[in-house]
Amino acid sequence: MRSPNIADTFSGHQDNAVPGEPLLRVRGLTRIYGRGCAECVVRTGPEAGSNICPVCASIVACAGVSFDLYSGEMLGVVGESGSGKSTLVQCLYFDHTSSAGDAYLRSYRGGTVNMLSSSAQEQRHIRHHLMGMVYQNPHQGLRLDCTAGGNIAEKLLTAGFFHVGRMRERASELLRRTEVPMERMDHLPRYFSGGMQQRVQIAKALANNPPLVFLDEVTTGLDVSVQARVLDLIRHLHRELGLAMVVVSHNLEVIRLLTDYTLVMKSGRVVETGLTDQILGDPQHPYTQLLVSSLL
């Protein structure tokens, strides 16, 4: 297994683009479901071919994941189901607690405090002010029994907007950007099509202008033409707003279209990292080779 530390790979590029500190620094992020034991991390992983500890039967969802993400960059996380890629972003978005590891966000206390060990209140603040998340399933990211506008307002209210008129202005601007018809603003997302729910979710994630957005399998489950429109939208927003994004997908085409850098994950570990083009053109790890060669 190659070193999961891709700080070196990133820094060369970053000297030209955005000098200085990375936006997000992650070191040794680990999440174990179950009791956990001393053997857990050693006896699981790609070599063992499993992420279930043979000693204590705990599941090592992800272990020792490290990376740097700079402002405005798109990082891809690719791997098969159960490889730990969703766990990774959900730990970073505080949906799950992490078992070990550090994460530093430049916009949170100057990137000096490990946000994974912050209080729940602080984490909520980070979630609502400094991050956005788009889940695979809109049910997770949206309140389907609140209007589309209400969903966006929720994000704004947590950030201390208390002006209905201005919130509605902001919501309509976001919905226009994400191509949701204005007349649907006061309708319930429950009755929207899958693609439109996904676009409302993206609008909600962008509500507070966060510098960092996580996209967890955003196009999975959408039909091909809608997929293309959502991907177009993400690329457009990225270019326009200069957001940093972490794109999780099992679909290499999505990764190729969107991202600059890629982490390849298997059995909870990062097995290969590098420029997306390089990984797709010249895969080194046998698993990556398998992934690329099985591309339809």
Added chain:
Amino acid sequence: MADKKEIRPGYNYAFLDEQTKKEIRRRILKAVAIPGYQVPFASRELPIAQGWGTGGLQLTLALVGPDDVVKVIDQGSDDVVNAVNIRRLLLQTTGVKTTENTGAASLIQTRHRVPEERLHDWQTLVFQVPYPEPLRRVEPSEVKTREMHAEADYSRLWVYLYEDIVRWREITIGAQYPVLVNERYVMDPSPIPRWDVPKLHMAANLNLFGAGREKRIYAVPPYTRVQPLEFEDHPFRVESFEGKYCAVCGSTGSFLDELLDDHSGARRYTCSDTDYCARRLLSGSGPGTGRQTGHTGGN
């Protein structure tokens, strides 16, 4: 009849046993120390059913001393069955003086109203609360609402208010209007009308809230900030009685109840606070010197 009298034989003073009263007083102290925070307590069985003011009654029973003068009101009225029964229970188990005069009462138990007359710092107002959790309308799980309070995460309640405005162009919550206490906890002020909400802000008296069925005690201590949740462009409003007045005393500055005449169908309005109304009537104009009623011990 208002003079101190013997309590019923076989009963402890103020019905509850001393340990229970001690527990409730300790909960009250905690509630006062953390304004707006709902303190759990072991609500006891009482000779009235839960949902009929057992929370407020337990607070009153735990607090009432032999020198107190007690007033009990239900929706502003001293003479409604709920108030009468609670007053009678207090009389029979404590023998304290009771009064209808707001200005003479040291301890006032109320259901769904704050008296019109401004209360003083030596007075305590005890509210009967049916639903203590202001977040219940957006979150059914108690575990989650407690977490939301701990993190001061009130965004979902705010979304509820936002959607109300989108749908109806105003916030449609009438009674039980959520308030922010001491800039920290959102609190349910019990189903008092909006009219009464501003009276809690920086009030001189101690306000105690008891929910018997839900087993919660909370408090607004004297001189505490109480702000109704409102948007910058949709400020909080109290009920408007423009052009209406009390048919009995002529008051235009009090919360009015609407009465429909069964025969003619005509609408009339009267003060909801009966003591306020009666004293205005006696004194001829405005809130006067105070009416001496049959129950009044005075002080």
